[in-house]
Amino acid sequence: DAGVTQSPTHLIKTRGQHVTLRCSPISGHKSVSWYQQVLGQGPQFIFQYYEKEERGRGNFPDRFSARQFPNYSSELNVNALLLGDSALYLCASSLTDRVQRGGPNEQFFGPGTRLTVL
Amino acid sequence: GENVGLHLPTLSVQEGDNSIINCAYSNSASDYFIWYKQESGKGPQFIIDIRSNMDKRQGQRVTVLLNKTVKHLSLQIAATQPGDSAVYFCAENFMNYGGATNKLIFGTGTLLAVQP
Numbered sequence: 001d002a003g004v005t006q007s008p009t010h011l012i013k014t015r016g017q018h019v020t021l022r023c024s025p026i027s028g029h030k031s032v033s034w035y036q037q038v039l040g041q042g043p044q045f046i047f048q049y050y051e052k053e054e055r056g057r058g059n060f061p062d063r064f065s066a067r068q069f070p071n072y073s074s075e076l077n078v079n080a081l082l083l084g085d086s087a088l089y090l091c092a093s094s095l096t097d098r099v100q101r102g103g104p105n106e107q108f109f110g111p112g113t114r115l116t117v118l
Numbered sequence: 119g120e121n122v123g124l125h126l127p128t129l130s131v132q133e134g135d136n137s138i139i140n141c142a143y144s145n146s147a148s149d150y151f152i153w154y155k156q157e158s159g160k161g162p163q164f165i166i167d168i169r170s171n172m173d174k175r176q177g178q179r180v181t182v183l184l185n186k187t188v189k190h191l192s193l194q195i196a197a198t199q200p201g202d203s204a205v206y207f208c209a210e211n212f213m214n215y216g217g218a219t220n221k222l223i224f225g226t227g228t229l230l231a232v233q234p
Contacts, residue, residue: 004161033220040126042207042224043162056221090161094220107220109154109161 002026004093004110012116013081021076021113025093031055032074033107034066035090043090049074050097081117088112126205128229137195137232141208141225146189150211152222153182153193157204165193165206195230203232 005024013019025032031050035043048056049068068074072093078085092107131137143151149170154162168175168182168191175182181194191208206229209222 031220033222035222035224042209042227043222044224045221048220058221092161092220097220106164106167107222109163111159111161 004091004108006089006091006110006113008113009111010114010116012118014118015081015083017081018077018079019081019115021078021089021091021115023074023076023091023093023110025072025074025091026108029093029095029108030072031094031097032068032072033092033094034074034076035092035109036060037088037090037112039087046076048097055097078115083117086115086117088114126227126229128231130231130233131198133198133200133232133234135198137193137198137202137230139193139195139206139228139230141191141193141228143189143191143208143210143225144223145210146186148210148223151182151184151191152209152211153180153191154207154209154224155202155204156207156227162207198230198232200232200234203230205229 004026007022023032033048034046036046037043045058046060046064047066052068063079066076090112091110094107152167153165155165156162166177166180166182168184173184179196183192195202205227207227208225
């Protein structure tokens with residue numbers, strides 16, 4: 001079975017450009033979350049989507065936006081790129097939008113997209 | 119692949135020894151905690167989890183301990199193997215105003231280096 005897939009694997013952009021990153025969740029999973037991981041740090045939460053609706057947003061500027069499609073895949077868009085946006089962008093999928101009482105709602109992470117802003 | 123372990127605290131152990139990785143979490147309202155393993159060039163991989171109504175949980179070769187009084191988690195790996203070399207993160211589930219979500223707050227990570 002395919003896990004979470006992300007595209008592209010690597011991307012190089014220049015300051016001021018915009019970028020679109022894509023994620024396909026595990027089949028049957030309806031929730032997608034996006035995380036930014038700067039080199040040497042832990043992932044930081046950006047967005048969570050469930051059934052095409054935004055369910056959570058981290059402390060990121062409005063230059064960051066996302067959406068989820070009817071097939072539960074998702075796109076992360078970043079406008080007016082800055083050097084500090086260089087990071088590994090991770091997508092995680094899970095069955096539902098929240099931790100279930102009495103059991104975990106495991107998030108499965110994709111391999112990430114490495115974005116370099118020059 | 120890239121080195122995700124740059125500038126991270128490092129734990130160096132001999133193959134076969136036991137490893138203990140520690141983590142302090144931030145939110146006293148968090149009630150669900152997870153340990154992840156991240157190898158170079160890959161996304162985080164689930165290892166073991168624990169809910170706040172427990173103080174210990176065991177898996178295969180791994181044990182997680184939770185001390186809510188001091189907001190501290192630890193991951194114990196028995197008989198550490200070279201394949202255990204990776205960056206390890208603890209994560210807490212953030213309980214927002216409307217109830218639980220999947221939002222995870224990650225710690226800074228520890229690089230485990232296993233010497234053969």
